[in-house]
Amino acid sequence: MDREKDRIFQEEKAYLKKTIAEIDRQLEELQKIPRYFGENITEQALDYMREEQKRHLNKALSEPYFGRLDFQEKGKERVPIYIGKTGIENGKTKDLLVVDWRAPIASMFYSFTGGDGTASYESPDGIIEGLIYLKRNLVIREQILQRVVDSYERGKDHPQITDEFLIYRLGENKDNRLRDIVSTIQEEQDRIIRSVKDLALIIQGVAGSGKTTVALHRIAYLLYRYREKVNAEKMIIFAPNSMFLDYISNVLPELGVGGIQQTTFNSWVLEQLGEDIRLNDPTDQLTEWFAVGDQRPKITDQAPGRFKGSIRFMAMIERCLSDYEEMSSPEQDFEAWEGSILPVEQVKTWFLETQHFPMVKRRERVVNRIKKWTDQQLESIWDQRLKKELKKKSASRLKTYLKNWPDFTALSFYKQIFQNKQLDIPPQVRKRSLQNFKLNRIDQEDLAPLLYIHHRLNGIDRNQIFDHIVIDEAQDFSPFQIAVLKQRVRNHSFTILGDIAQSIHAYQGILDWQEFIGLFGEGESAFYQLNRSYRSTMEIIQFANQILAGVNEKSKLADPVFRSGEKVRLIYARYEERIGQVLEAVRHFKGNHANTIAVVGRTEEDCKELHRALGKAGVEASLLHARQREYGGGISVVPVYLTKGLEFDAVLIVDADDRNYTIEDAKLLYVGCTRALHQLGILYAGNPSPLISRIEERYYTTKW
Secondary structure, eight states, X not given: OHHHHHHHHHHHHHHXXXXXXXXXXXXXXXXXXXXXXXXXXXXXXXXXXXXXXHHHHHHHHSXXXXXXXXXEETTSOEEEEEEESSOEEOTTTOOEEEEETTSGGGHHHHHOOOOSSOEEEEETTEEEEEEEEEEEEEEEETTEEEEEEEEEETTSOOTTHHHHHHHHHHTSOOOSSOOOOTTTOOHHHHHHHTSOSSSXXXXXXXXXXXXXXXXXXXXXXXXXXXXXXXXXGGEEEEOSSHHHHHHTTTHHHHTTOOOOEEEOHHHHHHHHHOSOOEEOOHHHHHHHHXXXXXXXXXXXXXXXXXXXXSHHHHHHHHHHHHHHHHHXXXXXXXXXXXXXXXXHHHHHHHHHHTTTSOHHHHHHHHHHHHHHHHHHHHHTOOOHHHHHHHHHHHHHHHHHHGGGSOOOOHHHHHHHHHHOTTSOOOHHHHHHHHHHHHTTEEOGGGHHHHHHHHHHHHOOOGGGOBSEEEESSXXXXXXXXXXXXXXXXXXXXXXXXXXXXXXXXXXXXXXSTHHHHTTSOTTSEEEEEEOEEOSSOHHHHHHHHHHHTTTOTTSOOOEEOSOOOOOEEEEEOOGGGHHHHHHHHHHHHHHTTOSOEEEEESSHHHHHHHHHHHHHTTOOXXXXXXXXXXXXXXXXXXXXXXXXXXXEEXXXXXXXBTTTSOGGGHHHHHHHXXXXXXXXXXXXXXSBOHHHHTSOGGGEESOO
């Protein structure tokens, strides 16, 4: 058996050597061709193609491929197909040495799960069927073959091998960046990645199900599959905060994709509006909502965030805009000077003739026609002194005339809505908004309404339409946000992903995905559910599931991959001993080879205190906060609400007592626990949170 394994290993080493030699040869040939910097468009295009080829080859050089599939198409010979992040062709024979993972034939590497039946893939020429004889995973690092795992061989039984390679990869420690999963994409994930472009995909995925990486791989797939119809510059990713953007920043470049816009919804809308608008610091709202116990405000559908994010509010704004359009043209003649009158009927005719234009453009066109009419009237006057005097008078009168036809911006129109006492706006919403306007400020929930008004007043330029939009942590988005983004994307091409069990921002967002699905017509959306968690060990997921069980009945509990680790540590310590226990936890985690460790506090103030204490004890740690733009790895002290979307080798949740985590905080504590990949510790003084006091002892240990 060992001899057979060695033979296979040597065979794979030989193919790797051959592939690397061909990559080196092609790179050497390309390097000999001088760069072109002239004006010839054809030569410019050829130079660009050569530079792209060099980039792909250089990226493939250290890890040319990760999988092998031996396939025999009906009526043809059996051939080995090597699969990598980019396709590699033999420059002389034109044979494919490596197939791009996004190619149709490569889909079988992800969809085939065993059995003796036929396999198939959809090619441009139709369905291709055949037999798979071998499915092999390979680990190559810096041109060195490190591991060979056969997950399927026709005629042999592999009862546990299928997950062996996946578990091996999941067991690796993480650094400060999210990684691609191209070598371990699972069948359920692959179906989402390869879904058609013109569809709003809504993905409900439990913590650790790979939602974010699936969405990023879907972008890479769409750019490959629809290369003639989409381009990277017309795609955008909306992430929850700047630190999260930094965390995911390596995935797309690793997949050979660049040029994708990556931002937050707040930043993007402010840029679109182009007005001098000051946004209240969203951190203040976070601090207010994530206060402890009775200090936290009560949230209802009448609260500003929920009301302003509703379709009900959007409909109210639409009615106001429609009324404005109907009543916005002047109701009287324009008298440029005594005896020179432009009838109001003519002004209204011009206004109706431009009804296919947005309001600002309609107004501009009608005003320009009035000015042109005035100029024509002036042409019949020969006395230059009188002509100059009348021109000045007509300009003044036009300015007065147009006061009855206000030139609204999005913000000025929005203010008018809240000043209209006839509109059914909740009192607390109206009061807060008017107070903000006095200070020339708005809240983040005002951004979607403002952009909606901006679109109606100014229109949407064709160049501002996206080919595809990705929204991460979408459970924190409002229906209004999705509705306004629908106006900015072709053919409702969305990837919308999140987890209702992690909807910790109750002052905004949704409670059910149906709130988004209902925004799309029949056949315009598809819903996927990812229930398998790949991030954490079985012990961590089982513990976290107990926090949600019986508290949030709408949430689907995570199904863990069978990757076992150490038990969750539930540690009691008196308040004055807690820092000592934090230090003990850090030592324990580091002793178990954790590269990234999160010490999780309940609030930002708690985290500042923990960070100071760690510093005094000589522990170098980063203090993460809501305004953070980068995540540097190592040891981090972070408030629990800010851990969402991140992952760490080890997590210690501090102060998990009945004051900091009530029954209402189930989702918050669940989020904190499910950030841990390999090790989880929970520390409390006084009475434990009721969320953990009811968990059976078989799910944890009380010692380090």
